[in-house]
Amino acid sequence: MTQDDLLTRAQAWLAEDPDSETREELDELIRTGANGELAARFAGTLQFGTAGLRGELGAGPMRMNRSVVIRAAAGLAAYLKAKGQDGGLVVIGYDARYKSADFARDTAAVMTGAGLRAALLPRPLPTPVLAYAIRHLGAVAGVEVTASHNPPRDNGYKVYLGDGSQIVPPADAEIAAEIDAIRSLHDVPRPETGWETLGDEVLDAYLERTDAVLSPGSPRTARTVYTAMHGVGKDVLTAAFARAGFPPPALVAAQAEPDPAFPTVAFPNPEEPGAMDLAFEAARAVDPDLVIANDPDADRCAVAVPDPEVVGGWRMLRGDEVGALLAAHLVHKGATGVFAESIVSSSLLGRIAEAAGVGYEETLTGFKWIARVDGLRYGYEEALGYCVDPEGVRDKDGITAALLVTELASVLKEQGRTLTDLLDDLAVAHGLHATDQLSVRVEDLSVIANAMAALRERPPVTLAGLTVVSAEDLTKGTESLPPTDGLRYHLEGAYKARVIVRPSGTEPKLKCYLEVVVPVAAAVDLAPARATAHELLVAIKRDLSAAAGL
Numbered sequence: 292m293t294q295d296d297l298l299t300r301a302q303a304w305l306a307e308d309p310d311s312e313t314r315e316e317l318d319e320l321i322r323t324g325a326n327g328e329l330a331a332r333f334a335g336t337l338q339f340g341t342a343g344l345r346g347e348l349g350a351g352p353m354r355m356n357r358s359v360v361i362r363a364a365a366g367l368a369a370y371l372k373a374k375g376q377d378g379g380l381v382v383i384g385y386d387a388r389y390k391s392a393d394f395a396r397d398t399a400a401v402m403t404g405a406g407l408r409a410a411l412l413p414r415p416l417p418t419p420v421l422a423y424a425i426r427h428l429g430a431v432a433g434v435e436v437t438a439s440h441n442p443p444r445d446n447g448y449k450v451y452l453g454d455g456s457q458i459v460p461p462a463d464a465e466i467a468a469e470i471d472a473i474r475s476l477h478d479v480p481r482p483e484t485g486w487e488t489l490g491d492e493v494l495d496a497y498l499e500r501t502d503a504v505l506s507p508g509s510p511r512t513a514r515t516v517y518t519a520m521h522g523v524g525k526d527v528l529t530a531a532f533a534r535a536g537f538p539p540p541a542l543v544a545a546q547a548e549p550d551p552a553f554p555t556v557a558f559p560n561p562e563e564p565g566a567m568d569l570a571f572e573a574a575r576a577v578d579p580d581l582v583i584a585n586d587p588d589a590d591r592c593a594v595a596v597p598d599p600e601v602v603g604g605w606r607m608l609r610g611d612e613v614g615a616l617l618a619a620h621l622v623h624k625g626a627t628g629v630f631a632e633s634i635v636s637s638s639l640l641g642r643i644a645e646a647a648g649v650g651y652e653e654t655l656t657g658f659k660w661i662a663r664v665d666g667l668r669y670g671y672e673e674a675l676g677y678c679v680d681p682e683g684v685r686d687k688d689g690i691t692a693a694l695l696v697t698e699l700a701s702v703l704k705e706q707g708r709t710l711t712d713l714l715d716d717l718a719v720a721h722g723l724h725a726t727d728q729l730s731v732r733v734e735d736l737s738v739i740a741n742a743m744a745a746l747r748e749r750p751p752v753t754l755a756g757l758t759v760v761s762a763e764d765l766t767k768g769t770e771s772l773p774p775t776d777g778l779r780y781h782l783e784g785a786y787k788a789r790v791i792v793r794p795s796g797t798e799p800k801l802k803c804y805l806e807v808v809v810p811v812a813a814a815v816d817l818a819p820a821r822a823t824a825h826e827l828l829v830a831i832k833r834d835l836s837a838a839a840g841l
Contacts, residue, residue: 589689
């Protein structure tokens, strides 16, 4: 676009912007002639996809701000009315990030102005409380304002339909088309009142429901250290633990209260290096049975266990390890139905399900797909997401997952055993399924596009000395999966392995998911099997990086 076009667009946006902060920011950019920054802000529009919206806060259509949110809410309202939901209830939740409360109120105003009913959750609460509230209240849709575990400068907008699960195609494209049809914010009615702000009844009902994941009379003795990672999980998790009769978690005080600046972590994600340092420090002081962390909107659950072989004495379990532990626990409790996971998660779940005689299904990445599995009893994905009560919450839920893993730790503790012992049992029974990830964060998105293109044009023939026996381009879909931007390789040789490469749906990252399966005849073989798996994973990372030109 020409310089004049850019200035015209920026001034038109400025004239409509309802937020004094972003108006001031944009006015300053125009006044100082910051044309490069303006061009970046007006290079397009933040795309509404199957994760809703997510991006950096700031002025302009390529940032998260009140103007963008009002348009998104109006598009969602138009979509719902076109589907015959006029007058239906939309329930809205939000986290404690910058602007979250503003975005939630704007959404309530837009829904009310469009002739829908709107209900706001009473304060910043975990995302699973919103997911629960949709079905509990009989809503036609739900909105959660959150950027989950993204950096402090980000925010996001997650949309659920009346079944309580996140939107999937074609709903995302249909809502996006309604958003694009909005010409001016002046065309969007936004009354000052007319929506409901809920009390604690929904939260109380959610907390009553959390008890359902535990077995009556089960041991409740495991002691925990807990961090909310500066998010909204603390009050709900501690209330759930108190109801269940677990010892009160020892809190990581510096991270216990909501703080949108996330001052103690570079990235508020338990998987990121350093994020768990304060939790491990607290654990060394009080010597608990396990450490539990939620991400800032408390839909994910991280677990760490004592490990004398690692520096500091505590080891984060991989999401795949927790996924297998919870599956084994549910099998032991007599769970029936379908166990499901995304394609990037460990194939160990399929082995556990097959041995237990329960159903098993693999889906595309994301709980928007897992939650839709018919007969779902349990679902997980490797990025610390677990759905252990699908009848209550059709999404990942870091609160109920924390309860269930603490119950498992308590059961094992009564037997003089640990979560690590159970992981060893699973490896002996089903083979050691070792997983790792090669994750490349980029400033320039063309790096991701170029890497995917390189792998498509010149697929690797071998990785780590293992032969690539199948190379699937998932953009074409498979018999059981709809199309998605990803590549999947199966490797065979001395051992079996699997690699999946895909762009992240929520962050500027290329993500490569690696799995190696090493047979284990007996417990005495575990140490050498782990060493072999580690060597293979390192070599696969190296060879894959070279093949992708990273």
